[in-house]
Amino acid sequence: MSISANQPAFISRQVTAARCFYLNLRPRDRKGWTVVCGGREECSADYGIQRSRFPFLAIEFVSSGGGELFLGPRRSRLGAGSVFTYGGDIAQRIRNDPNRPLVKYFVNFAGQTAHELMRDCGLAPGSILTVDGIADVRAAFDALIWQGLRHDRRTDAICALQLQLLLHTLDRSRRRPGATATQRRARATFERVAELIDHDFLKLNSVDALARACHLDASHLSRLTRRFGQDSPLRLLQRRKMQWAAERLENSAQLVRQVADELGMDAFQFSRTFKRIHGLSPSAFLAARA
Numbered sequence: 001m002s003i004s005a006n007q008p009a010f011i012s013r014q015v016t017a018a019r020c021f022y023l024n025l026r027p028r029d030r031k032g033w034t035v036v037c038g039g040r041e042e043c044s045a046d047y048g049i050q051r052s053r054f055p056f057l058a059i060e061f062v063s064s065g066g067g068e069l070f071l072g073p074r075r076s077r078l079g080a081g082s083v084f085t086y087g088g089d090i091a092q093r094i095r096n097d098p099n100r101p102l103v104k105y106f107v108n109f110a111g112q113t114a115h116e117l118m119r120d121c122g123l124a125p126g127s128i129l130t131v132d133g134i135a136d137v138r139a140a141f142d143a144l145i146w147q148g149l150r151h152d153r154r155t156d157a158i159c160a161l162q163l164q165l166l167l168h169t170l171d172r173s174r175r176r177p178g179a180t181a182t183q184r185r186a187r188a189t190f191e192r193v194a195e196l197i198d199h200d201f202l203k204l205n206s207v208d209a210l211a212r213a214c215h216l217d218a219s220h221l222s223r224l225t226r227r228f229g230q231d232s233p234l235r236l237l238q239r240r241k242m243q244w245a246a247e248r249l250e251n252s253a254q255l256v257r258q259v260a261d262e263l264g265m266d267a268f269q270f271s272r273t274f275k276r277i278h279g280l281s282p283s284a285f286l287a288a289r290a
Contacts, residue, residue: 133173
């Protein structure tokens with residue numbers, strides 16, 4: 001759990017876990033765009049937000065869970081794949097479903113051409129949409145967080161580029177209109193799968209176990225995750241486990257072997273899977289963070 005006592009007031013403390021980075025909380029209105037902060041939040045049951053305005057441009061993405069959003073005059077249900085944007089005088093209010101707490105990503109940014117960047121990707125402030133490529137969007141946000149936490153002289157520039165990649169990924173992954181009732185039901189089933197992975201990943205040690213927990217056969221589960229998550233069930237499960245592992249390694253004094261044990265994996269299997277998902281070994285990850 002990475003929550004700083006010195007975090008800005010606009011970052012909610014109604015979370016059970018968070019992984020956030022802060023780059024420039026007082027950005028100059030310079031040409032181009034600059035990332036202010038970003039992160040991932042696991043919301044508590046009592047999570048709620050109500051703002052009449054916001055000092056930066058913002059994008060939020062729901063990875064799992066449910067709730068309700070009021071964005072300006074618009075009301076929308078929140079679920080896995082929901083994306084919304086705001087900034088300036090656009091009022092926003094979020095109600096969390098206490099039985100299905102939200103897990104969501106966010107990024108805040110500013111700059112003279114930031115509005116233009118958002119409009120070019122069909123994400124002008126005040127937008128509400130749903131993406132089908134949840135795994136792609138999650139990976140883009142994870143990459144942004146990873147870069148934001150590195151804190152070297154290249155961090156600002158790399159995060160600005162990563163933000164641009166994120167916006168294009170959101171645009172490419174958006175759900176197109178005209179879905180049938182069958183497609184909507186399939187989507188709702190996938191949202192249930194994504195939510196189960198997010199919250200019960202420590203209990204799930206195989207695709208068969210995931211399929212049983214979702215009351216689906218393995219082949220149906222595979223078709224569903226490849227269609228909406230654009231990845232296999234195993235990879236989605238591994239990605240969530242390795243995300244948790246990275247947070248444990250970063251925010252605790254635990255050894256690689258101890259984290260592997262908590263996941264029910266031997267050290268070799270854990271290191272190989274960690275490198276496949278994050279692009280570097282656990283030891284290299286720890287060295288980079290140090």
